Amino acid sequence: MTFAEKALARAAGRKESRAGEILIVRPAHLLTHDNTSAIIGKIARELDKYGLVSKELPVIVLDHVVPANDEKTAAGHKKVREFARRFELPHFFDLGEGICHQVVLERALALPGTVVVGSDSHTCSYGAVSCFGTGIDRTEAAALLLTGKTWLRVPESIKVELTGAFQPGVFAKDLVLTIIGQVGAEGANYLSVEFDGPAVAGLSIDERITIANMGVEMGAKAAVFPVDAAAEKFLRHAGVKKRAYQALWADPGAAYARKLSYDLSKIEPVLALPHSVDNVQPVTRHLGMKIDQCLLGTCTNGRLPDFEIAARILKGRKVHPGVRLLLLPASRTVLREAIRAGHVNALVEAGGVLLPPGCGPCLGAHQGCLAPAEKCLSASNRNFKGRMGCAAAEIVLGSPATVAAAALHGAVADPRKELAS
Amino acid sequence: MKVWKYGDDVNTDMLFPGKHTYTCATAEEIKPHLLEDLDPAFAKGVQKGDVILAGRNFGCGSSREQPVVGLAAVGVAAVVAGSFARIFYRAATNQGLLLVECPEAVAAYQEGDPVELDAAAGKVRVGGREFSFPKLPLEILAIREAGGLLPYTLAQLQKERGK
Numbered sequence: 005m006t007f008a009e010k011a012l013a014r015a016a017g018r019k020e021s022r023a024g025e026i027l028i029v030r031p032a033h034l035l036t037h038d039n040t041s042a043i044i045g046k047i048a049r050e051l052d053k054y055g056l057v058s059k060e061l062p063v064i065v066l067d068h069v070v071p072a073n074d075e076k077t078a079a080g081h082k083k084v085r086e087f088a089r090r091f092e093l094p095h096f097f098d099l100g101e102g103i104c105h106q107v108v109l110e111r112a113l114a115l116p117g118t119v120v121v122g123s124d125s126h127t128c129s130y131g132a133v134s135c136f137g138t139g140i141d142r143t144e145a146a147a148l149l150l151t152g153k154t155w156l157r158v159p160e161s162i163k164v165e166l167t168g169a170f171q172p173g174v175f176a177k178d179l180v181l182t183i184i185g186q187v188g189a190e191g192a193n194y195l196s197v198e199f200d201g202p203a204v205a206g207l208s209i210d211e212r213i214t215i216a217n218m219g220v221e222m223g224a225k226a227a228v229f230p231v232d233a234a235a236e237k238f239l240r241h242a243g244v245k246k247r248a249y250q251a252l253w254a255d256p257g258a259a260y261a262r263k264l265s266y267d268l269s270k271i272e273p274v275l276a277l278p279h280s281v282d283n284v285q286p287v288t289r290h291l292g293m294k295i296d297q298c299l300l301g302t303c304t305n306g307r308l309p310d311f312e313i314a315a316r317i318l319k320g321r322k323v324h325p326g327v328r329l330l331l332l333p334a335s336r337t338v339l340r341e342a343i344r345a346g347h348v349n350a351l352v353e354a355g356g357v358l359l360p361p362g363c364g365p366c367l368g369a370h371q372g373c374l375a376p377a378e379k380c381l382s383a384s385n386r387n388f389k390g391r392m393g394c395a396a397a398e399i400v401l402g403s404p405a406t407v408a409a410a411a412l413h414g415a416v417a418d419p420r421k422e423l424a425s
Numbered sequence: 426m427k428v429w430k431y432g433d434d435v436n437t438d439m440l441f442p443g444k445h446t447y448t449c450a451t452a453e454e455i456k457p458h459l460l461e462d463l464d465p466a467f468a469k470g471v472q473k474g475d476v477i478l479a480g481r482n483f484g485c486g487s488s489r490e491q492p493v494v495g496l497a498a499v500g501v502a503a504v505v506a507g508s509f510a511r512i513f514y515r516a517a518t519n520q521g522l523l524l525v526e527c528p529e530a531v532a533a534y535q536e537g538d539p540v541e542l543d544a545a546a547g548k549v550r551v552g553g554r555e556f557s558f559p560k561l562p563l564e565i566l567a568i569r570e571a572g573g574l575l576p577y578t579l580a581q582l583q584k585e586r587g588k
Contacts, residue, residue, distance in 0.1 A: 026564050042450045046575060054582055069447050077447050125488045125512055141516035142490045147578040155564045189434050190482035194511050223485060225511055280434055367443035367487070388438040388486060390462035395442075 006161040006258040007228050008196035011136040013158075014252070015119040023160040023259075033095070033113055034061050034148045035122030037104045038068040041080035043123065044087050046146040056091050057152035063095040064088060065107045070099035070362045073370040102335025102361040103303040105129040109213060110337055112242035116231045116251040121145075121154065126303055126385065128219040131228035132212035133235050134251055136196075138225050159225045160261040161196045161254070166203035168269035173420030175313075176211035177305055177383065177403035179266065180218040181274045185284025187264070193223030195261060198254055203268050204229060209238040210307045217304045218385055221281040273419055275381075276401035279389040287406055290416045294326070295400075296378040298411040300351075301332025301359070302366050305383035305404045308341050314408035315347035317422045323355030324414030330372050331356045332364040356411070368393030381410045426474050426502075428540050429467060433480035437513065439463035440484065440492035449491060452498035459495045473500030476540045478531055480506065484513025490520070497522040503542050505549060507531050518565050519574035525549055530556040 005013075005020060013021035015029040036043055040062075044051065056062070064084060072078035081099070088096035097107050105126055107113075114120050114130035120137045121127065123145040130137030140154070148154055164183065184191070197219055199212075207215075212229045219227025229235070231251035239249070273287040300306070300314050311333065323329045331351055333339040339361055342348045352358055359365075365372030366384045373393030374380055380392060380399050387399035402410075405419035412422065439462050441455065449455050460467040477496070483506040484492075493516040496504070504517070507528035517524045523544055530549045534540070538552030547560050561569065571577035 026562055038447055045450070050579060050582070054586060074448075080447060123488055125486065139488045139512045141488050141493075141512060141519060143519040143574050144515060147519075147574050150582060151578060157562075189485055190508060190510065193482060193508060223482065223510055367446070368438075369444050369447060373444070386436075386438070386486060388436045390442050390444075391438050393442075393444045395462040 006196065006254045006260070007198050007252060008136065008159050008161055008226060010252045011117060011119055012156055014117065021158045023158050025158045026155050027158060028153050029119055029156050030153050031121045031148070032115065032118040033063050033120045034145060035063045035065070035104055035108060035120065035124065035127060036145050037065050037124060038080060038084070039123055039142055040064050040084045040087065043142050043146045043149070044083070046143065047150060050150055054150055056149055059091060059093055061152055062093055062149065063108055063113050064093065065097045065101060065104035066099045067103045067362045068367065069369045070360065099362065100336055100360060102337070103306065103363060105217065105303045106306070106334035106338070109133065110242060110335060112239055112244040115244065115249040116235070117249060121148070125220045126217050128224060128227050129213050129217040129303060131216035131219065131226055132209055133239065134228055134231045136226045136228065139220065159194050159196045161198055161258070162192055162262045162264065163260045164197060164199050165201040165263070165265040166199060166268060167201055167265065168203055168267040169206055170268050170271060173405060173423045174271050174273055175403040175405060176207065176214040178274050179268060179271050180215045181276050181284050181401065182271055183266065184218065184222045184282050185274070187222050189221065189280055189282040190223040192219065195224055197224045197227040199227070199229050205232055205234070208309065209234055210309050213307070214304055221385055273403060273406055275406070275416070276387055278387055278398040278400065281385070281387060281401065287402065287416060287418055291418060293416040294379065295381045295410045295415055296327060297372065297374065297380040298327055298329045298407045299332065299365060299372065299380060299382040299384060300329065300404055300407050301334065301364065302384040303334055304385040306332055306334030307338050308345070310383065310404040311338070311342040311347040311351065312345065313405045315350040317405060317408040317419070318354040318412060319350040321354055321412060323411045326414040327411055329356040329411040330359055330365065332359045333361045335361050365392050367391065381407050381416065383407045426476065426539065427470070427472065428534070428538070429464070429471070429475060429477045430534065431463065431477065431479040433507070434482045434485055435463060435479055436486035437484060437489035437492060438486055441489055441495065443487065446489065446491065452494055455491045455495035456499060459492060459499070471499050471501065474502050476502050477504040478534055478540065479504065480531065481508045481528070483509050485510035488512045490516050493517050493520045493522050505530055505540065518568055521569055521573040525558050527556050527558040
């Protein structure tokens with residue numbers, strides 16, 4: 005069996021399953037965020053009548069538009085806080101704790117071998133710690149609050165074998181963009197992507213989160229890594245002992261829809277050009293492309309190593325006067341550690357603008373929307389038309405190092421050169 | 426009946442911009458913004474019974490229920506596409522919006538062709554040519570027949586808990 009077949013069978017209380025079957029599964033957790041307000045609005049009467057199926061099930065993180073940008077959003081947040089208090093929810097995190105996916109991972113609410121669903125497409129991030137994380141919609145989240153169960157089709161799987169090690173100046177973001185560029189925006193639609201191979205041991209959990217997070221950009225239902233010493237250490241650090249979870253992984257003879265392999269040493273810095281994530285080209289083909297705004301952060305690339313690499317490039321230097329650099333840490337923990345390590349100071353001294361941990365301008369709701377004809381180089385996960393609030397602006401995606409290099413020059417530059425000097 | 430034709434990879438930001446996600450929740454609030462960044466003529470011109478015809482990977486991107494709620498509310502009869510992104514597919518199932526995965530029908534379409542649907546028989550006719558699409562699994566049919574996931578869930582709860 006594949007990982008997906010095993011994990012979904014377990015969540016359905018069965019010994020095995022086969023790709024193509026539809027199972028009724030009981031996820032370990034249900035993630036919702038600012039949209040909790042709309043979700044509970046759908047079932048107000050039923051919540052009074054039947055109550056919540058379990059206090060343990062919901063994980064709620066206010067992150068999408070925080071602090072609130074207007075009265076309507078503020079009223080939504082208030083409703084969510086009241087809901088959390090009313091049902092004494094143990095896993096409610098108010099604004100400032102961070103982006104929902106980072107919070108779930110830091111608090112070890114996504115455990116190996118479990119299924120976690122979320123009313124957010126980047127729920128696939130939890131595959132970094134071998135959890136079958138997958139996105140659902142608001143109505144389904146509402147039904148789950150009442151019943152604790154939903155249907156999932158067991159997906160076929162793609163196996164991606166990773167070998168080698170990155171050259172200096174090349175990062176996990178460059179790898180996952182390269183993969184998406186090759187398989188296409190729907191190359192893994194309905195599929196579970198299993199990353200494996202000797203190079204996995206050399207990838208930090210932070211790097212695995214970046215890769216798993218982008219799984220949905222190729223259509224994947226889940227994007228997962230095996231549990232190894234690094235994952236066990238990450239979970240131990242989050243307060244979870246090894247006996248608290250039972251990891252799963254694919255059998256050697258599992259059947260795959262497709263097998264791919266990548267040598268990390270052959271990957272080079274890349275960009276995803278407007279307006280689709282699979283429009284991937286080498287950075288070197290676009291040197292000098294003028295950039296108006298740089299966004300470092302988000303659930304894709306807002307962790308400590310991302311701030312560290314940007315600080316290495318920008319420390320003691322100045323952000324180019326033609327560009328605005330926005331800094332968006334993925335969580336309070338990341339922010340605290342980045343302050344302690346001096347990265348925040350280096351980036352703010354260089355001219356960066358620090359935003360509160362949250363989703364910020366990534367979805368175009370506030371804190372850095374673009375103007376017509378502007379171009380943003382972003383470490384986030386989507387460059388769709390209109391994504392940052394303006395349909396006449398352009399978004400280019402790249403690694404945090406590529407973002408920092410562009411902030412320095414006001415234009416696309418090769419991050420390898422900045423790190424060599 | 427009008428056919429609205431679009432290309433591949435129509436994402437949910439095009440169907441309903443992210444900047445409106447926390448200010449619009451009801452169908453009436455959603456309607457004026459439908460397909461805002463893809464086709465500004467759509468929200469003004471769409472009528473009950475219209476069909477959307479699109480390429481592959483329709484509805485990719487963010488989990489965003491509003492476009493589905495909006496399309497169902499304005500009475501779009503179906504979205505016929507080469508393929509659908511999975512979260513959008515679930516959202517449509519949950520709202521009772523008919524999605525037809527039929528790349529052959531999309532490829533056969535020529536400007537001005539009428540598009541007719543027979544969901545029960547799993548048939549779509551485009552400009553006089555008929556194509557079949559796979560019947561839905563029982564689990565999904567049950568949700569559709571109940572009128573969407575919430576009515577389905579509430580009926581089940583009532584049965585189980587008898588309140």
